[in-house]
Amino acid sequence: MQDILVRSATVNDIAHIMDIEHESFCENVHEDITVFRDRITTFPDGFLVLEVAGHVCGYISSEIWNYSENVREDMFYLGHSITSVHDATGSELYVSSIGILKKYRGKGYGKLLFSELSSKVTEKYNISSMILIVSVQWMPAKKIYESDGFRETKRIHGFFNDMANSDAIVMRKYL
Template structure:
């Protein structure tokens, strides 16, 4: 049975915390980070429901090109002149993986970026996911300038962009 993505609500934060703790134990973020992302860019925050249960989420927002927001840090506000739509985090519970759940929301993310007149969608690929993101049309544009910030994620983290 396919799942369905819907816009996130404040009432989803408990599910987000639960999913994040399971899927991203090496990249912990406070609940306040997720709540702020939802407040700042609700149009870029989604919940995946599968058989009536929240089993995935995505947080995204407008941001600056080649500028990676530090993990577990409040943004305060979005940039006045964003240059990219930034995929902050996507997480799927094991039961939601390998079911084709990611492609539809990523395609929707591209349309959000286009609607905001932003030329790119960007993200940091972690946990060896670079190949997946390349398959989705992203290219690795990591640079020496970003090296230190990328290392704060993991040794294999890559800054990737879809044009």
Template sequence: MYKLKIRNVSLEDLDCATRIEATCFPAAEAASRNVFKERFSVFPEGFFVAELNNEIIGFINGGVTNEDHIEDEFFETMNLHIPNGDNIVIFGLDVHPKYQRRGYAKELMNHFIEAAKKAGRKNVLLTCKEHLIDYYKQFGYVNEGVSESQHGGAKWYDMYLKLK
């Protein structure tokens, strides 16, 4: 069994991340190649890829804000990113379906949380669909109820994890 390697993203990972995103999310919700390229260039320290045997199998990515919830615009552009903000948001946690249910998403999430703590963030924010609420609760996230988000036309729930 190979050990999962988690590292910061590099520009060479762009196409692979885009393919995994398209596999994990419906087209209306998936980030495009250009959105990923902007995220890579603006905040690479908030974008981690998971490699297994030198193959990228998943990733987690986000941005930083002082807001208490993720605004839909933030999924499309990094214009709302505040480098020294209090809260880090998660745009997506993706693991290729071929590698799901093996704990890799959990390793990515734990890595992201530790990086957020080291960076001095106060909270981690995310939105998720109803069937994932209990999954995120295992990390200590609190469900705030139905989100105002209209991203991709889906029903989302706001969750947060207090770090300090």
């Protein structure tokens, strides 16, 4: 049995987080180090890392938004700073990203991180819905969200700046 730990991230984890980010997303889709630093310092409860045998091999990050039924597209833009949108008194949890190092994928760690974040944040904050975007190409991620009860609310055509200019699916779950 592997030694598994899920804990809040600190800025000391940033190098590992960036390794995971670069392994998980292509060049035009991965986020800059400043975006991650702001996420950790602004909302540490919403940023978790997963350690296996003492090695950081996964992360998940989030923000709390004020609920709006029709979320503006620019709220999802890559590179936006958590500092401009996060409100700890808001009621919608936006899961901004999740990644697991390739060699640790397919072992249930992604699902574990996602459910740990959901329970940790919803216990402490006044959350009544969760929202996220996923590329049509990211099947394992989509599976995690669908099996957790998320449903598609809209598609943003050509949202991702990857080779295929992939569409984004906005998914939401009411608690």
